[in-house]
Amino acid sequence: DAGITQSPRHKVTETGTPVTLRCHQTENHRYMYWYRQDPGHGLRLIHYSYGVKDTDKGEVSDGYSVSRSKTEDFLLTLESATSSQTSVYFCAIRVNLNTEAFFGQGTRLTVV
Amino acid sequence: TQLLEQSPQFLSIQEGENLTVYCNSSSVFSSLQWYRQEPGEGPVLLVTVVTGGEVKKLKRLTFQFGDARKDSSLHITAAQPGDTGLYLCAGVIEGNTGKLIFGQGTTLQVKP
Numbered sequence: 001d002a003g004i005t006q007s008p009r010h011k012v013t014e015t016g017t018p019v020t021l022r023c024h025q026t027e028n029h030r031y032m033y034w035y036r037q038d039p040g041h042g043l044r045l046i047h048y049s050y051g052v053k054d055t056d057k058g059e060v061s062d063g064y065s066v067s068r069s070k071t072e073d074f075l076l077t078l079e080s081a082t083s084s085q086t087s088v089y090f091c092a093i094r095v096n097l098n099t100e101a102f103f104g105q106g107t108r109l110t111v112v
Numbered sequence: 113t114q115l116l117e118q119s120p121q122f123l124s125i126q127e128g129e130n131l132t133v134y135c136n137s138s139s140v141f142s143s144l145q146w147y148r149q150e151p152g153e154g155p156v157l158l159v160t161v162v163t164g165g166e167v168k169k170l171k172r173l174t175f176q177f178g179d180a181r182k183d184s185s186l187h188i189t190a191a192q193p194g195d196t197g198l199y200l201c202a203g204v205i206e207g208n209t210g211k212l213i214f215g216q217g218t219t220l221q222v223k224p
Contacts, residue, residue, distance in 0.1 A: 031210050040121065042200055042217035043155070050210045058211065059115075090154055094212065097204050098143045098162055101212060103154025 003027050006091050006104035013111055019078040021107050023091030025071075031094040032074040033101070034058075034066065036087040043090065049074055081111045115139060118201055118215030125191055126223055133186045133218045135201035142206045144177055144184040149198040149217075158186075158199075181206070191222045 003026030013019050023032060031050055035043040035058075045058030047066040055066050063085060065077045078085055091104040117136045125131055135144065143162045147155035159168050161177035161184060168175045172195075174187040184201055201215040 031212075033212060035214070040216065042118070043202075043214040045211065045213055048211060056209060056211065059213065092154070092212070094210075097210055098160055100157040100160070101145075101147075101155075101202070103156075106152075106154060 004091060004093050004102055004104045006089075006107050008107060009105065010108045011110070013081050013109070015082060015111055016080050019081050019109065021076045021089055021091075021109070023074040023076070023093075023104060025074075025093045027093060027095075027102075028071055029093040029095050029102075031096070031101075032068065033092040033094070034064075034074065034076045035090045035092065036060065036085075037090060037106075038087050046076065046089075078109075081109075083111050085109065086111045115205070115213050116201055116203065116215040118218055120218060121216055122219050122221075124221040124223065127192055128190050129222075131188050131191060131220070133199055133201075133220075134183070135185070135215050136183045137203075138182065140181050140206045141203035142181075142208075144181075144201060144203040146175055146184070146186055147200045147202060147214075149200060155198075155200055188220075191220075193222045193224050196220055196222050 005024045033048040034046040049055045049068040089107045092101040094101045146158045149155040159175045164179045164181045166177045172189045199218045
């Protein structure tokens with residue numbers, strides 16, 4: 001199994017509070033991704049990184065920010081959580097453009 | 113706007129039937145991948161296709177990449193209950209810095 005860990009696995013938070021999700025890898029892969037998964041939408045890309053301090057927006061980036069100060073860690077921050085951000089969040093890692101993406105176990109986030 | 117349109121979104125068939133899932137786009141992809149996801153888990157790679165017109169077989173699953181590299185299909189022969197799951201196509205648009213996007217997914221149910 002690829003060494004990728006998401007934390008926390010479950011979180012309940014209140015509307016308006018900031019939340020940070022962490023993705024940690026031990027594989028030294030270049031690419032890291034954050035997705036959210038909601039019924040009927042598959043996986044939607046929030047942000048991704050193609051190197052340390054190199055990040056770019058995905059399809060649904062509003063309300064989210066990311067940081068990658070080290071190869072192994074990719075942080076996703078919800079600046080002020082809203083109920084519409086209740087979702088399952090997946091992190092993925094990848095060596096290069098045509099290789100397999102390995103996914104973490106997911107984080108179930110509920111905003112009340 | 114969904115860059116990768118996947119169809120159908122839901123499919124319920126009897127054991128032994130054949131089925132095809134389609135993944136279409138107006139963009140050219142450098143590669144297309146198919147993943148399968150079980151409940152509570154992250155997606156797992158089934159196949160990667162890179163060359164236009166490429167056909168790959170994985171037991172009863174046949175994957176095809178369109179000649180223009182804008183579409184792909186997954187065909188399952190003689191479906192079995194063990195094939196039940198969520199199937200996702202994913203790809204990187206040609207010339208992109210690594211943005212891996214997914215289709216909406218196809219939920220397949222194979223009844224005994």
